[in-house]
Amino acid sequence: MGELTHNYYLVLGAVVFSIGAVGLLVRRNPLVMFMCVELMLNAVNLTFVGLAWGLNDIGGQVAVFFVMVVAAAEVVVGLAIVVAIMRRRDGATSDDLSALRG
Amino acid sequence: MIESVLLAAESSADVGFPALTSLVVIPALGALALALVPAARVEAHRLIALLATVITGAISVWVLLVFDKSDGGFQLRSDDPTVWVESLGIRWDLAVDGISLFLVVLTGILFPLAILGVMPEHSPKNYYAWIVALEAGVMGVFLTLDLFFFFVFFEVVLVPMYFLIGRWGHGNRVYAATKFFLYTMFGSALMLVGILSIVFISENATGVVTFNILELAEGQHWGQTAGRWIFLSFALAFSVKVPIFPVHTWLPDAHTEAPTAGSVILAGVMLKLGTYGFLRFGLFLFPEASTWFAPVMMILGTVGIIYGAVVATMQKDLKRLVAYSSIAHLGFIVLGTFAITTEALTGSVMQMVNHGLSTGALFFLVGWLYERRHTREIAALGGLQKTAPIFAAAFTLVMLSSIGLPGLNGFVGEFLILLGAFVANPWITSVAATGVILAALYLLWAYQRVFHGPADGENAEMEDLKLSEGLVLLPMLALIVFLGVYPKPMLERIEPSIDALIAHIDRNVDDWTEPTADVLAPADDHGEDDHGDDEEHGEEAE
Amino acid sequence: MIDFVYLVPLLPLLGFTTLVLFGRRLGEPAAGWLATAAIGGSFLSAVLTFFGLRSLEGEERVVTKTLFEWVPVGDFSVDVAFLVDPLSVAMILFVTGIGTLIHLYSIGYMHGDENYSKFFLYLNLFTFSMLMLVLGNNLLLTFLGWEGVGACSYFLISFWFTDEANASAGKKAFVTNRVGDWGFMVATFLAFATVGSIDYLTLNGTASQMSTPVVTGIVLLLFVGAMGKSAQFPLYLWLPDAMAGPTPVSALIHAATMVTSGVYLLTRVNGLLYEVTERAGWATNLIAWVGVGTALFAATIAVAQNDIKKVLAYSTVSQLGYMILAVGVGAYVAAIFHMVMHAFFKALLFLGSGSVIHGMDNDQDMRRYGGLQKLMPITAGTFIIGWLAIAGVPPFAGFWSKDEILLGAWDSGGLNGKALWLVGLITALLTAFYMSRQVFMTFFGRYRYNDPDASEVDEAWSAYLADAEATSVSASAAAAETAQAHTDAIAAHAEASEAFSTAKIDAATVSGDDEESAKKAIEAADRALTSSAEAEVETKESSEAASAAATTASVALGDAQAAESARSGPALGEPDDAGEAASFLPEAVAARAEHHPHESPWHMTAPLVVLAGLSIVGGILNLPFTKGLHFLEQWLEPALAHEHVVNASAATKWILAFVAIAAGAVGILVAAQTYLQHRRDPALVERPILADAWGYDRVVSAFMGGPGTKLFDAIAWFDATIIDGMVNGVATTVRDGGSVVRRLQSGFVRSYALGISLGSVALLVWFFVRTAA
Amino acid sequence: MSLQVFTFLLAGVIVVSGAIGVVLSKNPVHAALFLIQTLFGVAVEFLVVEAHFLAAIQVIVYAGAIVILFLFVIMLLGVDRAEDMRVEPIIGQRPAAIVTGGALLGLLLAVIASSDSLTGGRSQKGALDATDQLGAPLPNVNQLAESIFTDYVFAFEVTGLLLTVAVVGAVVMARRIPGALQPLPRTALDASREAAAEAALSEAAEDAADDGVDVDSAGEV
Incomplete structure (x- = not known):
């Protein structure tokens, strides 16, 4: 258990990422799916920050900064899409949007 | 040879007027103009299309006139080709030699005639735009010395033809157009790999990236095995385009379903892209591989001659019959190309033009027949010589040219091919020569069924050749007779370039000499x- | 004066172009006269050329006149140049000479044809092509003419194209000739590949330096060409069919000029032939045997033909066989001599037959001719001269030339030569026979045109029988009908009498008003009874009459059948009698009776007279008696360096000549006995198998129409199904594969996400494995 | 066990349990709340490794803005009803997801375990423990700012543009268009669902018929 190393962050990141991924695959509510995406992004942020610390480099934190901005943008657009869809069909799940079926 | 070529290019560079570039650019501009003119201005479309093609045709004839017949090298080439992509050595480099000269002129003549000869059934604007765009592409293929541009033009011509067949064709037109497009596209996919291979191999050897075929051909940096494989990639593309048995089946469908002008152009010039490719990019770039594969190609050519003729004999559709006859005729050209003797190669080049004239004219006639009778089925026609004697006379002349009657153009080319090929390989050629019997068989039989016998029903009321149609046909008929009686002006312009080509092959292939008499x-x-x-x-x- | 040679082909060419441009406007007869004038001018030019050449000394008489360079490529160079030497001049003289006569003849013959000017246009083009063939100094220019005459022959055979048979015949001629042309072309290639040149002088000059296989190959391949054009077995098939064309065409192209071009070609390359004889004698021997074999073969067929032109066609094949025989044994002068003589008398015979056909309303069946010498004196007279000439009767033209050939064959050495001679002699006998048969059937005997011929009599009889049968059948039907009516009447009568008695009984039981009506009923029943009795009597009478008529009709039918079975064919030389059936003869017979054969106009008879004159005196060209009389041989000497020198003694020559005359005489006598005196049944010689041309044509046609077409169809099927099927198969596979893979595209975003996840897992595995390794 | 490790572990438990909560909670509102828990935990983890600025904006932007946005949308649309977690329309999706997730986790851990040392180049500006001229450690915000506004200034500008575009896009998409809305295209799933409903209806009708009850009224029931 000794000293804190960046590996702790990597492991935590891996765990959260996997949980997010499973959630994304399992849940049908688009809003929850978005939340799972946020989980995955946060997992990545954790590894960035952990590695920035481990490598003693501010660059990792910068990356996290940008990830957050992009996440914000993504959520804004994604939620707008969800709103647009929900207006057309109440309570739509992601499985209802399969018009692109081959 | 390169030195002489470059010298020739310099000497002819003082023309001052970029004739060759304009041959490509004017039709391209014409197509653009057509695209911009509103669809409602119906009368303007034909006019613009005619203007663009007639000017192009006039320039091509002017090129023929200024062409120096004693020079076997490339002429009218700009001594400072415009660089398009410096780092890749891609240059806008156009030139004409004895091999391409007559194909350029043929293209220049055939396109205005195709526009004059038939009116589209609908959407004239798009129709003319595609035809004129097609001319730009075809001219580009014949003129460029740059492999990159060659490939681009070679592929670009597919698009207009695809739309011409698919939109203005008959019957099963979409199937035919798709087949045509995919088949030829598939054929040339590997050629791109081949082009890049030789460019990069040359780059490795010289450190210079170039797409210029003169430099590539002179370098010959690829080894024997690589050369043969790359040759195959080119050969596949050209074989489909020609087409050679057994990759020919797109042709009958495309020819049959295409609108008349499409068939004329397809047979007249587009098939020549393949045979021209064999000469310019097969023999010239890969002399060793060409001589190595020559027997196979000669056999394939012979198979094409006999097979095309036999299948043509049994066709029930007149246009399809003419399409299969093209396979037989192009078999002769392939045979001549790979015989690699002066006579055969000269004959092949001449035969390309001959086939363009005679089969082009045949397609015109069949197209007009279809306009009148709304059928191409041989069994439904009959006795037309009674009702349309002038039509029949024109058909007879063209047919005899196609059969290879001495005194008409078809014979000279065919004879030279067989003569030269005989020197290279008597046995194959003796078999190939039986093609002349079969040609007579299927054409005369078709003629008998369509024009002889009693005329009944609608056949008894068919309109004879109209004056306007006669005027379209006249230049072709005149050339058919002239080139048969006095082919010398043509032959003496072709031959120096063929000699140069053979000398090039001779230099680059160790244990090969031209088969002589x-x-x-x-x-x-x-x-x-x-x-x-x-x-x-x-x-x-x- | 030799430069006049340019005019020789030029004038017909000018005539042709003028007619192409203005032919329709010129119309009849100006177009014909123009064409004739062109050929006539050409003939005069040829005569001038002849004198020009004659003014030169022996070996100088070979002049090449170059016009322009035609096909110059690489080592290969061919000029449009004329080789003016005694051989070609001899040819152009007779081609233009006979051509002029036939043009003149055609002016009358083609009278009223709707494509009048087109006919002369083709004739002029033909003459031009023929002259190019003859004058060309190299194989290629000859080939130009060779194919040109072939094309013109095609046009002219199918001139009356609305009839499918004519169109087929034209096509057949062209395609069959093309088989020969293949040989010609390959021979040209071989010559070029060997010598590097294809002009005749070089070829003949270097013949001795060629290797044996090459020179033999060239000669045999050229012979294949000659087999096509000169109609030798097995390629002769087209010539009999070519008679579908107008008769002047048959005379000019298919008898006098074009068909001899194969012989001319072989003579032209006599240098090569000589080498072959020296080194590979089997090859020239083969040529000789093909020639003489064809001669005999065609002669046997000619014996049984009834179409006047077919006889002449097979005769032509046979005579061409003689010429080929002469070429094969090296007797080139004899070949040319016979060619010219044959041109005279065969053109005469054809034109004569044309005149007959013209006079007989386009009927070509000799069985309907007979006794025409009174009605067409000029035609008959000239035709008889032609007959004597071809039959080998001295001193007519054919005798001399045929004798020369037989002599050449005899002299060609060994048993082989004797055998060739013998076959030739038999052919001569047959020739005399079938030509006499033709003359006798056409010009002598009874005028038979009004007679119904056998098939018409058969037709009449069957019509008669059918009529009798129909009568009988309808009579018996009528009888049956009336009998039935009678039976019905009896029944009706019985019914009526019953009704009467019932009415009476009814009347007995009623009274009052009813009594009145009952009385009326009785009256009515009585009336009905009376009328039914009358009807019964009436129907009985008619029934009896009808049955009597039926009996008569059936007796008549029996008589007719008996008469039909009892009827015999015509007695020898007598017309077939239709007897009782006469009134049932087809209308055509009556129509023929209306026809009155007439002599042809002067345009047509004048050429006949000229040709007849030539056929009489033609032999003077090359009389065998002394060296000094060998005019033709001396003239041709510079061109024919390798003429076979006859070694036979004078006595042998005389004996051979007498044997040949005897053979001819036998042929004529047998024919006279059969067809003039009717002492033999013609059926003895006119075997069906001969009439069928030994079945060869039929077998070939059946093969082409059957297995040949099937093979072609199979290949077309192969193309459409297998080759194209593979292409479409690839397309189908791609499409089917696509529709399978399409299912993966479920449209569910979570499935795609799963895919991405799996992809990342796979990537991780890949990285892991790679770093681990 | 140092304080650092303890804090990390404590926060880690919060993060992981929040994450599991997000995935497992049927109600989206609950999921959002669990997400907030996770985000706060992450913020703490940031603090542990001296990413102070990031920890702050993690709380402000993520927890404060993004999740609130989620909640707004949930409330706006009224989709706060529980999702039925028992059914899974896509066959095999759930086991596949779990297997994939497990494999992902296992592999990631394996990768982490197998890499024993850190390698990699430096970014251009600054170490985390950089000091100013006086030797005092630079504040994290300063360091981050320097890096962002020098090395990554272009990326920063582009990000700004991205945000603007996203806002515009969101407005355009969420805007209420006058008139009736185009219904969503029918999908295969709809068809199968309708078929199932129809089958159920006809089954019910059959049952009703068996029971002698009027079909229409049964449908209404």
Whole structure:
């Protein structure tokens, strides 16, 4: 258990990422799916920050900064899409949007 | 040879007017103009299309007039080709030599005639735009010395033709257009790999990236095995385009379903892209591989001659019959190309033009027949010589040219091909020569069924050739007769370039010499000596 | 004066172009006269050329006149150049000479044809092509003419194209000739590949230096060409069919000029032939045997033909066989001599037959001719001269030339030569026979045109029988009908009498008003009874009459059948009698009776007279008696360096000549006995198998129409199904594969996400494995 | 066990349990709340490794803005009803997801375990423990700012543009268009669902018929 190393962050990141991924695959509510995406992004942020610390480099934190901005943008657009869809069909799940079926 | 070519290019660069570039650019601009004119201005479309093609045709004839017949190299080439992509060595580099000259002129003549000869059934704006765009592409293929542009043009021509067949064709047109497009596209996919291979191989050897075929051909940096494989990639593309048995089946469908002008152009110039490709990019770039594959290609050509003729004989659709006859005729050209003798190669180049004229004219006639009778089925026609004697006379003349009657153009080309091929390989050629019997069989039989016999029903009321149609046909008929009676002006312009090509092959292939008329020399001692001397003198005189 | 040679082909060419441009406007007869004038001018030019050449000394008489360079490529160079030597001049003289006569003849013959000017246009083009063939100094220019005459022959055979048979015949001629042309072309290639040149002088000059296989190959391949054009077995098939064309065409192209071009070609390359004889004698021997074999073969067929032109066609094949025989044994002068003589008399015979056909309303069946010498004196007279000439009767033209050939064959050495001679002699006998048969059937005997011929009599009889049968059947039907009516009447009568008695009984039981009506009923029943009795009597009478008529009709039918079975064919030389059936003869017979054969106009008879004159005196060209009389041989000497020198003694020559005359005489006598005196049944010689041309044509046609077409169809099927099927198969596979893979595209975003996840897992595995390794 | 490790572990438990909560909670509102828990935990983890600025904006932007946005949308649309977690329309999706997730986790851990040392180049500006001229450690915000506004200034500008575009896009998409809305295209799933409903209806009708009850009224029931 000794000293804190960046590996702790990597492991935590891996765990959260996997949980997010499973959630994304399992849940049908688009809003929850978005939340799972946020989980995955946060997992990545954790590894960035952990590695920035481990490598003693501010660059990792910068990356996290940008990830957050992009996440914000993504959520804004994604939620707008969800709103647009929900207006057309109440309570739509992601499985209802399969018009692109081959 | 390169030196002489470059010298020639310099000497002819003082023309001052970029004739060759304009041959590509004017139709391209014409197509653009057509695209911009509103669809409602119906009368303007035909006019613009005619203007663009007639000007192009006039320039091509002017090129023919200024062409220096004593020079076997590339002419009218700009001494400072415009660089398009410096780092890749891609240059806008156009030139014309004896091999491409007549194809350029044929293209220049055939397109205005195709526009004059038939009116589209609908959407004239798009129709003319595609035709004129097609001319730009075809001219580009014949003129460019840059492999990159060659490939681009080679592929670009597919698009207009695809739309011409698919939108203005008959019957099963979408199927035919798709088949045509996919088949030829598939054929040339590997060629792109081949082009890049030789460019990069050359780059590795010289450190310079270039797409210029003169430099590539002179370098010959690829080894024997690589050369053969790359040749195959080119050969596949050209074989589909020509087409050679067994990759020919797109042709009958495309020819049959295409609108008349489409068939004329398809047969007249587009098939020549393949045979021209074999000459310019097969023999010239890969002399070793070409000589190595020559027997196979000669056999394929012969198979095409016989097979095309046999299948043509049994066709029930007149247009399809003419389409299959094209396969047979192009078999002759392939045979001549890979015989690699002066006579055969010259004959092949001439035959390309001949086939363009005679089959083009045949497609015109069949198209007009279809306009009148709304059927192409041979069984439904009959006795038309009674009702349309002038039509029949024109058909007869063109048919005889196609059969290869001496005194008409088809014979000269066919004869030279067979003559040269015989020197290279008597047995294959003897078999190929039976094609002349079959040609007579299927064409005369078709003629008999369509034009002879009693005329009944609608056949009895068919309109004869109209004056306007006659005027379209007249230049072609005149050329058919002229080139048969006096082919010398054409031959003497082709031959120097062929000689240069053969010299190039001779230099680059170690154990190869041109098969000459001496292979079957008499065993008797005295005769051979005298004869051999004659031969040598003959070559020196050249 | 030799430069006049340029005019020789030029004038017909000018005539042709003028007619192409203005032919329709010129119309009849100006177009014909123009064409004739062109050929006539050409003939005069040829005569001038002849004198020009004659003014030169022996070996100088070979002049090449170059016009322009035609096909110059690499080592290969061919000029449009004329080789003016005695051989070609001899040819152009007779081609233009006979051509002029036939043009003149055609002016009358083609009278009223709707494509009048087109006919002369083709004739002029033909003459031009023929002259190019003859004058060309190299194989290629000859080939130009060779194919040109072939094309013109095609046009002219199918001139009356609305009839499918004519169109087929034209096509057949062209395609069959093309088979020969293949040989010609390959021979040209071989010559070029060997010598590097294809002009005749070089070829003949270097023949001795060629290797044996090459020179033999060239000669045999050229012979294949000659087999096509000169109609030798097995390629002769087209010539009999070519008679579908107008008769002047048959005379000019298919008898006098074009068909001899194969012989001319072989003579032209006599240097090569000589080498072959020296080194590979089997090859020239083969040529000789093909020639003489064809001669005999065609002669046997000619014996049984009834179409006047077919006889002449097979005769032509046979005579061409003689010429080929002469070429094969090296008797080139004899070949040319016979060619010219044959041109005279065969053109005469064809034109004569044309005149007959013209006079007989386009009927070509000799069985309907007979006794025409009174009605067409000029035609008959000239035709008889032609007959004597071809039959080998001295001193007519054919005798001399045929004798020369037989002599050449005899002299060609060994048993082989004797055998060739013998076959030739038998052919001569047959020739005399079938030509006499033709003359006798056409010009002598009874005028038979009004007679119904056998098939018409058969037709009449069957019509008669059918009529009798129909009468009988309808009569018996009528009888049956009336009998039935009678039976019905009896029944009706019985019914009526019953009704009457019932009415009476009814009347007995009623009274009052009813009595009145009952009385009326009785009256009515009585009336009905009376009328039914009358009807019964009436129907009985008619029934009896009808049955009597039926009996008569069936007796008549029996008589007719008996008469039909009893009827015999015509007695020898007598017309077939239709007898009782006469009134049932087809209308055509009556129509023929209306026809009155007439002599042809002067345009047509004048050429006949000229040709007849030539056929009489033609032999003067090359009389065998002394060296000094060998005019033709001396003239041709510079061109024919390798003429076979006859070694036979004078006595042998005389004996051979007498044997040949005897053979001819036998042929004529047998024919006279059979067809003039009717002492033999013609059926003895006119075997069906001969009439069928030994079945060869039929077998070939059946093969082409059957297995040949099937093979072609199979290949077309192969193309459409297998080759194209593979292409479409690839397309189908791609499409089917696509529709399978399409299912993966479920449209569910979570499935795609799963895919991405799996992809990342796979990537991780890949990285892991790679770093681990 | 140092304080650092303890804090990390404590926060880690919060993060992981929040994450599991997000995935497992049927109600989206609950999921959002669990997400907030996770985000706060992450913020703490940031603090542990001296990413102070990031920890702050993690709380402000993520927890404060993004999740609130989620909640707004949930409330706006009224989709706060529980999702039925028992059914899974896509066959095999759930086991596949779990297997994939497990494999992902296992592999990631394996990768982490197998890499024993850190390698990699430096970014251009600054170490985390950089000091100013006086030797005092630079504040994290300063360091981050320097890096962002020098090395990554272009990326920063582009990000700004991205945000603007996203806002515009969101407005355009969420805008209420006058008139009736185009219904969503029918999908295969709809068809199968309708078929199932129809089958159920006809089954019910059959049952009803068996029971002698009027079909229409049964449908209404």
